[in-house]
Amino acid sequence: MILTIALVALVVMFVKLKEHPLFGADKRVVPEMPTLEYTRTDIENLALLCKVWGFMKYYHPTVRAGEYDWDKELLCVMPSLISIDSKDRRNAVLAAWVDGFHARMKPGKGIAYAPDSIKQYPDIGWIEDMDALGTVLSGRLKEIRDAEKDTVCYYVTLMESGNAKFEHEQMYRQCKFPNISYQLLSLFRLWNAIQYFYPYKYVLKKSWNETLLEHIPLFLQINNRVDYENALRRFIAEVQDAHCSIQNRKMKEYVLPVGVRFIEGKAVVTGYYELKSTCKDSIVCILQPGDVILSVNSEAVDSLVKRMTPYISASNEATLLRDIATEELLWSSDSILYLDYERKSKIEKRKIQCLHKKVVTLGMHQLSKPLITKLPGDILYLYLGSLLGGKVPSKIEEKGLIIDLRAYPAQKMIEGYWDYGLLYPYPIDFVMPTRPSLAYPGLFVFGSVISVGKENEHYYKGKKVILVNELTQSQAEFMTMKYRCSPHTIVMGSMTAGTDGNLSMIVLPGGLCATFTGLGVYYPDGRETQQIGIVPDMRVENTIQGIREGRDEVLEAAIRYLND
Template sequence: MRKKIKYVISIIFILGLLMSFGFFYIQKQNEYKQIAGISNYSSKNISDLAVLCKVWGYVKYYHPSVIEGKYNWDDELIKMIPKVLKSKNKNERNRLLTEWVTLLEEFEQDSLPKFNPDSIRIYPDLDWIEDKKELGTLSNQLEKIKTAKRDFKYDKYIQYSGMTISGEAEYNKPLYPVTEYRLLALFRFWNVIQYYYPYKYLIDENWHKVLKDFIPKFIEAENELEYKLVILELVTKLNDTHARIEWDSTIEKWKGNRIAPYEVSFIEGKLVVTDVYEVIDTINTNNSIQVGDVIISINKNLINNIVDEKIKYIPGSNYTARLRKIADLILRTNKKKLEVEFLNEGKHSKTELSCYNLSQVKIPSKFNRDDKLFKIINDSIGYLYLGSTQGGEVPQDIQTKGLIIDLRCYPSYDKVKGYWDYLQLYSEPNVFVKFTMGDSKFPGLFKYMGETTVGSENPNAYQREKIILVNEITQSHAEFMAMKYGIAKNTIIIGSTTAGADGGVISLKMPGGVLVKFTIAGVYYPDGRETQGIGIIPDIIVRPTIKGVKEDRDEVLEKAIEIITSP
């Protein structure tokens, strides 16, 4: 009898421990979903958090004492979140924020700078601080900060050191931050874009609306993957091919650690097999799918549906650039097989593709290849491929009927010499570009930094026809070189839409060990036209065709040869 009693007591004790542990676990999990004890947030809470985000970011970049690092501004935000959420109405919220801002160190006043309107590309988006109906007397405090004297050499947050926005605390652990720190990630990114992104005016959606839309998404992210995907979705809103989350194991696993060993591209609106990859120590026995075949579905999911599912996580300046990135991912998976429906010579077929670990598959770079820097093609035409991994020096004494410069690549700047100032192409100096950068003394302002010239008086310049080849692979530095070479006399650009992402790239650290990247400098033609989003517009549009892929032809190069050799 005593044994039975002991047994029952033991069972009750164990059940009690399990229930306690379960309660503790649920409680800890709920901490990730709650802010200040609020789990069922309202539209008022969202509006209050949006105002807090904007005030916090504005003061961060405009108040002299905060700029100089005299306050732990992240910590101030974390402490203010529950206070603002517990405010009963707009007036109480504004009173809290007014007291918060007023308690900061006093500063000297200055007058607003006077600018030549012709030198300004973007004015700061500060109309919201004048909304007295929304902000009450807080508006007066914010107006005062706008005219603060910001005459200093040190800025804690904007230093651009090593192409990283320095001064930001990393918070690498935990990988799935609690709610307040997830909101810190959103607020940090939103405000950097608000004041330092040169192409904010090109974002499709109102940036203030984006903030309100994403506050619930960051609150509701239930695990590390959801949190990082929400960041990726937010980054995608920039419409910037440069924008991305730097390599992250969680995101990579989501993309898939395996791949079917085929290169695919979107050609004529269809997903087309363009190459077969080599698999290390394995023979790819699936010969049913060939170069030129059109893939219709993957695992019974139509390609158009897959594109629609993925595209909100695929940053890109234009649709073509985003399709390029989707094509690189679409055959990645964590499964060992993919069921594929495809068209071969108009005939529907199905097959199962074996998928291999990424480390087993030799995936060549689309941006560079092992090819000669310069060679003669078609007997008398010079062909210069700046993505050459063999490198070398660009030719100076060119004795050819024409010159083709292939920028369907990323220039190998560490191996190719002489391409930057390729003076042999220019018979006279020409202005080809001007830049904008953000202004840390008046954040949100973007001024032109002057025009840049290339070339010099050169009676011995190469006078014959020069043709530049571009496509969706032509991105950033390659687009810049297309602008630069394109200004030379007797030069035409042929091909298709480029990636539309020019200007330097900068990094921003986010809670959870996430590193995001995006464009930081504005790049414009001398007349003010941007390449961002639009890309380099070819003089002659030439795109690959499915027929050309099947015949292993380079139709863009063929067109360039045709132009040079035509009478």
């Protein structure tokens, strides 16, 4: 009897599933977008459709419950917004489309958070603009905004840390480009993900609505896959956040395996990447630390920086130059680069062999640098970018401690660095996060202040220096905030990346993924870290001359400070 009931329940569930649009019961053919010269009015109509579609996706009770194939609904209505000769007619089309997803809506209770706990309100004031939307469409959207909603959403959940996790988004891996419909779907999906789940939207230097209007024409002009990927890169670079990137795109295959940093405004060789194979150093030793790269394949470095800037999402100039130096400058589609460089006031021109990226260890760390080094003068040095593994010391007898965070902390390789209780005499507040809301997408609310440490009369009482620069990003900045609040500690170095908070990711048509920051990070008093970074107590930078002499002037300054 129990088995029979279970079988009947399965059959009923299967029948209901077959009726669900996402199961394929929706047999409508998606109309193609017309190939024509799109007017400014067409662009404005598409921008409004993007905003209405995204608002419905995250606010409408039945749409956010996953009862419709929401991508298909967009693709089906999109052509009807083209070549409309009046705003009233456009608004009528959109109002009728919204009405097609009618649901019984009970009034909700509204935002229940105290105003002083809210960092960012939903950016949905546009739905009240009756001059732009008309009375009917505006009224429908306000009813949806104020409706009672489930706390769960089919398209997005919150991770344990609190940032958005996007689910049930289709990648359309087989999509070929150009394809206007799916190009716009990609733009609309990403624009709305950031619109409702990016914690620092209020710091954007440009209106997010204007950004949408500017980029729709670029997505209409795509001619191939490379154009599509570059259009996405240019769009997400508008966020100016080093966590923003387009993943799975086609990358250049070859790289000259030397480290480069912008020092004194110039692209300077600082060392060598480590190799995964038996490739000999003769390939890379043509360039030496301190060499200044002047041009690559006959293009001046300044010109290359200007050309690549629109494609790099960086929180500040230091991070922009870092990413150009590490991800663009010495990369090539073939195995040869032609370089002009300056060495000790002499200009050299060389044709240099590159290596395939598979044999080069890339990243913001030094592979073979040890975790722990004892320095002269009774100083302990910890390099938290080490990939050699090891355990952070549970006891320090040296008079001074240097923690080098000029790298991304190797969390899986180093035990004990995350909650380094030895540094703290008692619990100390160090950070206050903001998290998104599923009930009111676009809302970011302060969580509880997070503390580090516990009562410990045997804490380390010596002086401490934390070293930072543009390689100090995200988790490294978070750790700097932690360690800095321990007694007798200063931060030394230069501007950090200004990018903190856990990553969120959303898939896009063509098998791509976009990433962006999903949590806000603030000091306990509410001070900002985004774009600003961790401001050093003592500003010290490397020089070209120091690189040529094999010196680390920032580390030297830290040693002098501890010996003073």
